[in-house]
Each structure stands twice: as structure tokens, then as C-alpha cells.
Amino acid sequence: MLSRKDLFKDTLRKAAHAWKRIIELRLSEEEAHMLRSYVDQPAFTDLHWGMFIPAIKGQGTEEQHEKWLPMAYKMQIIGCYAQTELGHGSNVQGLETTATFDPQTDEFVIHSPTLTSSKWWPGGLGKVSTHAVVYARLITGAQDHGVHGFIVQLRSLDDHSPLPGITVGDIGMKFGSGAYNSMDNGLLRFDHVRIPRNQMLMRVSQVTREGKFVQSDVPRQLVYGTMVYVRQTIVSDASCALARAVCIATRYSAVRRQFGSQNGGPETQVIDYKTQQSRLFPLLASAYAFRFVGEWLKWLYADVTQRLQANDFSTLPEAHACTAGLKSMTTSVTADAIEECRKLCGGHGYLSNSGLPELFAVYIPTCTYEGDNVVLLLQVARFLMKTVSQLGSGKKPVGTTAYMGRAEHLMQCRCEVERAEDWLKPSVILAAFEARAFRMSIGCAKNLSKFSNPEDGFSELSPDLLEAAIAHCQLIVVSKYIEKLQQDIPGKGVKRQLEILCNVYALHLLHKHLGDFVTTSCITPKQGALANEQLRLLYSQVRPNAITLVDAFNYTDHYLGSVLGCYNGNVYQRLYEEAWKDPLNDTVVPDGYLEYVWPILKQHIRTARL
Ligand SMILES: Cc1cc2nc3c(=O)[nH]c(=O)nc-3n(C[C@H](O)[C@H](O)[C@H](O)COP(=O)(O)OP(=O)(O)OC[C@H]3O[C@@H](n4cnc5c(N)ncnc54)[C@H](O)[C@@H]3O)c2cc1C
Numbered sequence: 001m002l003s004r005k006d007l008f009k010d011t012l013r014k015a016a017h018a019w020k021r022i023i024e025l026r027l028s029e030e031e032a033h034m035l036r037s038y039v040d041q042p043a044f045t046d047l048h049w050g051m052f053i054p055a056i057k058g059q060g061t062e063e064q065h066e067k068w069l070p071m072a073y074k075m076q077i078i079g080c081y082a083q084t085e086l087g088h089g090s091n092v093q094g095l096e097t098t099a100t101f102d103p104q105t106d107e108f109v110i111h112s113p114t115l116t117s118s119k120w121w122p123g124g125l126g127k128v129s130t131h132a133v134v135y136a137r138l139i140t141g142a143q144d145h146g147v148h149g150f151i152v153q154l155r156s157l158d159d160h161s162p163l164p165g166i167t168v169g170d171i172g173m174k175f176g177s178g179a180y181n182s183m184d185n186g187l188l189r190f191d192h193v194r195i196p197r198n199q200m201l202m203r204v205s206q207v208t209r210e211g212k213f214v215q216s217d218v219p220r221q222l223v224y225g226t227m228v229y230v231r232q233t234i235v236s237d238a239s240c241a242l243a244r245a246v247c248i249a250t251r252y253s254a255v256r257r258q259f260g261s262q263n264g265g266p267e268t269q270v271i272d273y274k275t276q277q278s279r280l281f282p283l284l285a286s287a288y289a290f291r292f293v294g295e296w297l298k299w300l301y302a303d304v305t306q307r308l309q310a311n312d313f314s315t316l317p318e319a320h321a322c323t324a325g326l327k328s329m330t331t332s333v334t335a336d337a338i339e340e341c342r343k344l345c346g347g348h349g350y351l352s353n354s355g356l357p358e359l360f361a362v363y364i365p366t367c368t369y370e371g372d373n374v375v376l377l378l379q380v381a382r383f384l385m386k387t388v389s390q391l392g393s394g395k396k397p398v399g400t401t402a403y404m405g406r407a408e409h410l411m412q413c414r415c416e417v418e419r420a421e422d423w424l425k426p427s428v429i430l431a432a433f434e435a436r437a438f439r440m441s442i443g444c445a446k447n448l449s450k451f452s453n454p455e456d457g458f459s460e461l462s463p464d465l466l467e468a469a470i471a472h473c474q475l476i477v478v479s480k481y482i483e484k485l486q487q488d489i490p491g492k493g494v495k496r497q498l499e500i501l502c503n504v505y506a507l508h509l510l511h512k513h514l515g516d517f518v519t520t521s522c523i524t525p526k527q528g529a530l531a532n533e534q535l536r537l538l539y540s541q542v543r544p545n546a547i548t549l550v551d552a553f554n555y556t557d558h559y560l561g562s563v564l565g566c567y568n569g570n571v572y573q574r575l576y577e578e579a580w581k582d583p584l585n586d587t588v589v590p591d592g593y594l595e596y597v598w599p600i601l602k603q604h605i606r607t608a609r610l
Pocket residue numbers: 047081082083084087088089090091120121122123180185365368369370371372373374375378
């Protein structure tokens with residue numbers, strides 16, 4: 001109910017309070033991150049900690065770390081990540097902002113030459129950030145060296161006014177009324193703003209005092225390290241948002257009753273309808289699956305970091321492709337799933353106090369920021385095509401593409417399922433998903449080879465390539481879930497429940513993408529039908545523990561923020577009470593009645609002064 005201005009001020013208050021507590025409690029970086037995420041409102045701090053600091057860490061030199069990070073860690077400066085421009089988003093190489101080296105003064109001149117070069121979207125930029133990592137075309141002499149990052153001060157540290165040559169402001173209201181409107185996504189223009197040479201992030205390439213452009217021996221892929229980190233957090237957040245929506249929809253589905261009353265008894269709980277189960281339980285299973293893949297990505301990031309420190313860059317491209325694909329897949333599924341959960345809650349799901357509209361509005365931009373999901377999948381597809389093309393050369397595919405090393409087997413293997421329960425074997429599921437992903441990639445590679453110009457081929461076949469990339473990403477999630485189940489899992493019967501959900505996850509994907517599996521001859525239509533039969537049986541096994549499985553996410557009522565998803569299930573009483581809290585109900589007769597309703601009722605509309 002807050003106006004944008006009040007919402008924004010309230011967000012500033014919460015951020016300040018959170019920071020106060022973080023200092024008082026001497027929280028570690030990880031604990032502080034958790035505290036901020038439980039504040040549960042997009043704020044400039046997300047970009048400061050999530051993008052500005054990682055960008056400096058990943059792309060800055062040791063000296064730059066020493067100079068900037070202590071100030072950033074103490075929040076003596078607040079930073080944002082200014083890459084996207086009004087006219088350029090996904091195509092980063094098309095950015096127009098320039099950073100021209102002036103050898104006379106040993107400075108860069110940052111400039112926005114056109115309207116389309118205005119920075120547009122960076123979170124925290126609009127009203128709060130004092131600094132930004134700005135991405136601009138580096139120009140020395142008359143030469144354009146492509147896009148690089150620069151630390152630029154935007155506002156005075158004394159009175160917060162924009163520095164000379166800088167025009168900065170908020171880009172306006174976004175989707176929903178609350179949601180992401182607590183964030184000051186900003187616009188920014190530079191009019192020949194000067195910064196010292198040492199504010200170019202110089203870990204990968206440098207400009208010398210004489211204005212010479214030098215590439216260091218550190219590969220450009222180094223920046224992938226930062227991306228792996230950021231995307232790993234996005235995948236974990238996807239699991240969290242999905243779990244939240246599923247928790248609300250599952251609890252409410254157990255409370256809600258429709259039809260089926262016999263002899264005056266209660267109606268049927270909607271969670272007992274098979275259609276409700278077939279829509280809801282795969283989402284519950286996905287929430288668990290994404291949690292496990294998120295945990296694995298944490299490990300991957302630690303592994304990538306270790307390798308970077310040892311100057312081993314061999315697994316970086318694979319790790320980069322894998323995280324790009326998983327970011328894309330998990331966020332797309334989660335965004336759609338939140339809307340599905342709203343529908344699963346029927347009409348009451350559309351009420352703000354169900355918590356779902358707000359969750360949807362705040363979540364969906366995840367499909368766009370940190371890389372548009374389609375653009376990311378196309379990058380994954382490119383990587384897959386490259387991996388396929390190198391199969392004959394003796395270069396072994398690594399990490400999540402290692403399965404491609406068994407090319408001959410994957411092209412020939414046949415699914416051994418004869419009875420529905422055969423689909424419960426992890427090895428059978430894995431074999432089907434591997435064969436499908438591989439054969440789809442090979443199919444694309446074959447079709448690509450028919451084009452004389454590979455780029456034309458890539459563009460023409462991009463819808464198919466997208467699907468091959470999705471198949472690969474689904475395989476990663478399925479295989480990481482299966483790996484998780486090979487570990488010890490404490491708690492009586494917990495592992496069994498997780499096994500059931502793993503099968504639900506895999507078999508619902510198989511059912512949904514049956515066309516892929518059958519057209520690549522990985523399974524027969526009969527085996528597809530058996531998978532579906534097994535899936536139905538699994539739903540009945542999930543049902544008795546469905547509520548416990550969402551209670552296990554351990555969300556408080558306060559955090560869930562949903563009348564429908566409250567722990568004690570006292571939904572109708574709470575809905576009734578909430579309705580009376582709406583400001584429209586402050587008065588019995590609404591403001592405006594006399595001016596606009598009364599003249600209609602009394603047939604005075606022609607003479608009414610409107
Ligand atoms: C809430 C929010 C917060 C953001 N925060 C920041 C921030 O802090 N800092 C920052 O720098 N930016 C930020 N952004 C910007 C964001 O990173 C970009 O919006 C994103 O990269 C997508 O770029 P775009 O908007 O130009 O979309 P476009 O690239 O214009 O996409 C439009 C459509 O074209 C399609 N498309 C584009 N290229 C291709 C292709 N090669 N092949 C096939 N299809 C294609 C896309 O799939 C999409 O459907 C934010 C955006 C949002 C919504």
C-alpha cells in the first residue's frame with residue numbers, strides 16, 4: 001500500500017537497520033548475506049555486495065583490491081554495476097559508452113556519445129550508489145579495444161550530489177506495485193567525465209602510462225569466475241523462491257475442499273485430485289532438485305576459485321557454460337512455477353495476501369538480468385556444438401559434458417525398461433537423459449554441417465539448439481540429484497522421500513519432453529507410456545508426506561507472507577480478518593460516492609459537475 005517514495009525510503013531504513021545488526025553481531029560475509037536475504041526486499045545492497053564488490057575482486061589488480069575493497073566492505077562507498085545501456089543489453093560488445101585515454105593528464109575520459117549509450121537499468125544507481133563499475137569501450141590513440149570495466153565515482157561523498165558531468169536518476173516504476181520497485185534501477189549519462197588511469201580494472205588488460213594497451217597473460221575467461229559466483233547464487237535463490245511458492249500451494253491445497261461430499265460429509269481436499277498432484281508435485285520435486293544442484297554449484301565455485309589461484313583455466317569454459325545454462329533453466333522454471341502455484345490456489349491465489357502475486361512480480365526479472373535466459377541457452381548450445389566438434393580430436397570433454405566422451409555408446413544404447421517399475425532405477429533414468437541430450441546435440445551438429453556458413457546455420461537452427469541446451473541442463477540437474485542420493489542422508493525415512501521426489505522430477509520431465517526421447521529413439525512410445533504410469537503411482541506416494549516435505553523448508557509464517565500458506569492452516573479466518581484491514585474498508589461509504597455514484601443512482605448524471 002506504500003507509495004513508491006515511501007516504499008523506497010522504507011527500503012533504505014531496512015537496509016540501514018540490517019547493516020547496523022551485521023556490525024553489532026559481527027556477522028561473517030555469509031551470515032550477513034543470509035540476513036540480507038531474509039530482509040527479503042530488493043535493495044541497492046544486493047548490487048553493492050552481489051555485483052560491485054565481486055566485479056572489483058574478479059577484474060581488479062592486487063593494488064586495486066587494496067585501495068577499493070576496504071572502503072566497499074565498510075560501506076564507506078556504495079557501488080553498483082553499470083553495464084546495460086538504453087540501446088544495448090544482451091550484446092555487451094555493442095555498448096557505446098567510451099573511455100578514451102588522455103596521455104596528457106594520465107586519465108580516461110568517460111563519455112556517453114548518444115542517447116542509446118545512456119546506462120539504463122543498473123540497480124542501486126538511480127538514487128543511492130556513490131560509485132559504479134562502468135563498462136565502456138576503451139579507446140587509446142584512435143584504437144578501440146572493446147569493452148572494459150572502470151571504477152567511476154558518481155556522487156559526492158559529502159552531500160550525495162552528482163559529480164560534474166554526470167546525469168543520474170531512477171528509470172521509473174516497474175512490474176507490480178511493491179516487488180522490484182524498492183530498487184532504484186537507474187539511468188546515467190557521462191559528459192566527458194575524467195577518472196585517473198588506475199581506475200580501469202586492470203587484471204586482464206592494462207593501459208600503460210604511455211597509453212599502450214597490454215593484454216596480461218591472465219586469460220579473459222577470468223571474468224567467468226565472477227559470473228560463476230553470481231549465477232550460483234541465482235540458482236540457490238531459484239530453489240528458495242520455488243520452495244516458497246510450492247509451500248503456499250501445497251498447504252492451501254490440503255486446506256481447500258471442493259466437490260465430492262458424501263452423505264453430508266466433508267468435500268474432497270483439492271490436493272487429492274490427481275490433476276492437482278500432477279501439477280503440484282513436480283514443482284515440489286523441482287524445488288528439492290534445484291536445492292541440490294545449487295549446493296553442487298557452491299562446490300563448483302570453490303573448485304573454480306582454487307583452480308584460478310593455481311592458474312589452471314582448463315575447466316572454466318565448461319563451468320561457465322554449465323552455470324549459464326542452470327541459471328537460465330532454474331529461473332525460467334521457477335517463474336512459471338510461481339504462476340502455476342497461483343493458479344493451483346484458485347481465486348484466492350490472486351489476492352495479494354496469498355503472497356504469490358508479489359513473489360511472482362519480484363521474481364520474474366531474474367529471467368532477464370544476469371543474462372537473458374534465451375541468450376544464455378544459446379551460449380550453452382555454442383559450447384555443446386564446440387564440444388561435439390572436438391570429440392574426434394582426442395580432447396576429452398570435462399565436467400558436466402564428460403558424458404559426451406562415451407559417444408559411441410550413447411548413440412547405440414537402448415533403454416531396457418519393460419515394466420513401469422524399471423523406471424525407478426537411477427541408472428535407467430540417467431541413461432535415457434544422457435542419450436537424449438547427446439543425440440539432440442549430435443542432431444543439431446549434423447544439421448549445422450549442412451550450412452556453408454556456420455553462423456547462418458546457427459541462426460537458422462537456433463530453436464533446435466535451444467532445446468538441445470535445455471536437454472543438457474535437465475540432465476545436469478537429474479544427475480546431480482541422483483549423485484546426492486548416493487550420499488548418506490540423515491533422518492529416518494528422509495532418503496526414501498527424496499528418492500521418490502527424484503523419480504518424480506525425472507519422470508515428469510520425461511513425460512513433458514516425450515517427443516525428444518522418442519524421436520531420438522532413446523525410448524519407445526511404449527516405454528514412454530510406462531514412465532507415465534510409474535509417475536502416477538509416485539504421486540500417490542508423495543501425497544501422505546506432501547505437507548511434511550514443504551514444512552521441511554522451514555519457512556516462518558512471517559517470511560512466507562501468505563495467508564493461504566500459514567502453518568496452522570487457519571486460512572478462512574485469516575482471509576476474513578485481512579480483508580477488513582484494507583484501507584478501502586476504513587469507511588463504510590467510500591470517498592467519491594457523493595461525486596460519482598450518487599448522481600448515477602439519482603439520475604442526475606447529466607447535471608453532475610464531474
Ligand atoms: C530488474 C532488472 C535489474 C537489472 N539490473 C541490472 C544491473 O544492475 N546492471 C546492469 O548493467 N543491467 C541490469 N539489468 C539489465 C539486464 O541485464 C538486461 O535487461 C539483460 O541483459 C537483457 O538485455 P536487454 O534488456 O537488452 O534484452 P534484449 O537483449 O534486447 O532482449 C530482447 C529479446 O531479444 C532476444 N534476443 C536478444 N539477443 C538474442 C540473440 N542473439 N538470439 C536470439 N534472441 C535474442 C531475447 O531473448 C529477448 O527475448 C537489469 C534488468 C532488470 C529487468
